[in-house]
Amino acid sequence: MCMNDSGHKTISINDLLKKNGQKITPARLSILNIFIKNKIPLCALDIYKELLKDKKINNINEVTVYRNLSSLEKSGIIKIVNLRRDAVYFEMNNDHHHHIVCTNCGLIEDFKENKNIEKLLEQIAEKSTKFKNIKEHSLELFGTCKVCS
Amino acid sequence: MCMNDSGHKTISINDLLKKNGQKITPARLSILNIFIKNKIPLCALDIYKELLKDKKINNINEVTVYRNLSSLEKSGIIKIVNLRRDAVYFEMNNDHHHHIVCTNCGLIEDFKENKNIEKLLEQIAEKSTKFKNIKEHSLELFGTCKVCS
């Protein structure tokens, strides 16, 4: 058990993996550490480059990165973020928030979702005639940042 | 000028292309007709298969489909839809709505966005410290439909 920046209790990476039914392997630990250190969405290549940079880490194959991203996503530890880029981006699935994305330079600003929006989305989900379980949503804003405008 | 299903005035495809600075070519007309006929998001391969089926249409190369989807999207006639699938999906950009997507069978249900949500999103945009122009947003719900649940 340790503390994060804001002083909240957080579980260790080991426990996080165990809790979600994932074996603890060096690759998995390294990848999760990169997500925790870099607080922005990352794609497979981003992760792979970070792994190469860190000389304390034995080289991890790019394919292993893809496989781990897949298993971490399926187990719910990380989630996919829609940034309208060519590659698939992921981030930790521990803090519900959304993004404003600059379509010119790629800058990302986070925003916390308003509780009112969540309620409205729930209402929409209830009204649906064809769906029973609506579990997730994507909500991202796109535009140009102050520098690019 | 012609009428659509709901009796609203709609401009012809020719005018739509002209208005958005696109040359009128057989490929472009055929592709737009497919979007208008099928009222669901379509990817390049979907379009290409539809073109092959229709024997009134001279075969159009798959690459031409990609190039046209790109130019139609850049000119604002069609827009990209985030369905969390591998290929890029597009639909006509004339009727602002969002989607509920079944992550199991791919079923898509449309929903009109609540005006309250739009207001809340505008507030979020105004609060942003790093962005000046926020023009678009993605908002899709994901879950399982009644059949798959």
Next chain:
DNA sequence: TTGAATGCAAATCGTTTGCATCTCA
């Protein structure tokens, strides 16, 4: 007439798969 659109072949990019080997639990 001219810049844009097309077709074809080939290349590219992100991602996945098969298979032998290794490792965590």
Next chain:
DNA sequence: TGAGATGCAAACGATTTGCATTCAA
């Protein structure tokens, strides 16, 4: 010990590019 994880090479699917030719305006 056995299921899952890894590395390597190869395959794959979606999309893009180069280039010569054709076409819309």
